[in-house]
Amino acid sequence: MAKNTLSSRFRKLDIDEFDENKFVDDHDEAVDNQGPDGAEIDNLIRQGDMMTAFHIALRNPPVITKNPAIKERALAIVLRVLTSFKSSDIEPAVKSLDRSGVDLLMKYIYRGFEKPSDNSSAILLQWHEKAFAVGGLGSIVRVLTARKTV
C-alpha cells in the first residue's frame, strides 16, 4: 500500500471548524460601557428623584463585555431603581423612554426575574405589564433574540 495511508493524523482534525458557513459569535472585547454609576444613583434615590435615577440607570448598559461582574453590578443598580418606584409612577417612566430604551428595560426586567427576592417579582411584573403595553410583542422578541445580553 502507499505510504500516505498509514498516517491517521487526519482523524485528529475537526473538519467542522474549517467550514466557512460556520457561525461565530462576535467577540468584541473592545472598550465597553461600564454600567450606570452606583453612587450617583444612590444620591438621586435618596433625594427621591426617581425619574432621573431611572434614566441614568438605563444609560451605558454593559452589553458587549463578557465580564459577569460588570453585568451583575449594573443589574443590581437597575433593579434597585426599579424596585424603589411606586406603582403609580411606573407608567409615566415607561412612557418617557424611546424604543431602544423600552427594549433595554425589558432585558433588565427579564434578568431581574431570574433572581426573585422578597417582593421584587411583584414590582417587576408590574413593570413588565407597562413595558409590554408600550413595547408590544416586538420588545419581548428582541429580548429573546438578542446576541448582546445585558
Next chain:
Amino acid sequence: MPGILTATLRPYLNAVRATLQAALCLENFSSQVVERHNKPEVEVRSSKELLLQPVIISRNDKEKVLIEGSINSVRVSIAVKQADEIEKILCHKFMRFMMMRAENFFILRRKPVENWDLLFSHHQLPHGADVQAQAGGLRHPLHGGDRQGDQRDEVVCQRQGPYRRRGVPQKCKSSCMSFFSPRSFKFYLTSMFLTSAVLRKFPNIPYADHDRHHGF
C-alpha cells in the same frame, strides 16, 4: 395575605402569556448536521445561531416558568409551588399521571429538566405533517415494515423519540394553542399549586417508557 397573593397571579399569567406568544414563533427547520433529518433544536442544542435566549418569569422564588426557544422548537418548564409535604406528594402524583400519558398530550415531555417540575415541548414540523398518511399507511408503529431512512420516516421516529417531543399535525394546531389559553393555562398553574416537591425531591425518577426506545 391572600390579597397580595392573588394580586400577582394575573400579572404573572399575563407576563407568561405574552412571553409565550413571542417565543412560540416557530418555523420548520431541517437539521443542518444530518441530511433529511428534522430535529428540535432546543433539545439538540447543536448550533448557537438557532437558539434563543432562555427567559424566566417568576412570581416569587418558588414559582417560575422557564421558556427556552429556538427556531423550530420551544421548551416550557414550570416550577410549581410546593409548600408542604402533602403538596409535594400531590405534585409528584399529578406529574407522574400527566407525564406517563405524555403521548396523548403531544407536547408534554416525559422527563422534566433538572430542578423543574413539568416540561412542555413543542416542535414545528413541516407543513401538512399528517405523517401517517405521508408515509403511506404505516403498519409498524414507527415506520412501515420495510421502509427505511426516509425523512418522513425520520419524522415519525422523532415523534416517538425518547423525549416525546412531538410535532403537532396541522389539524391539531388549534388544540395546542388552546392548551395555553387563559383558562386551561390557569388551570394548570393552579392545579400546580397542589402539586409540588416530589420532582424536586426525587429528580431521578425515570418517567420515560424504557421499552419503547427503539428507532431513534
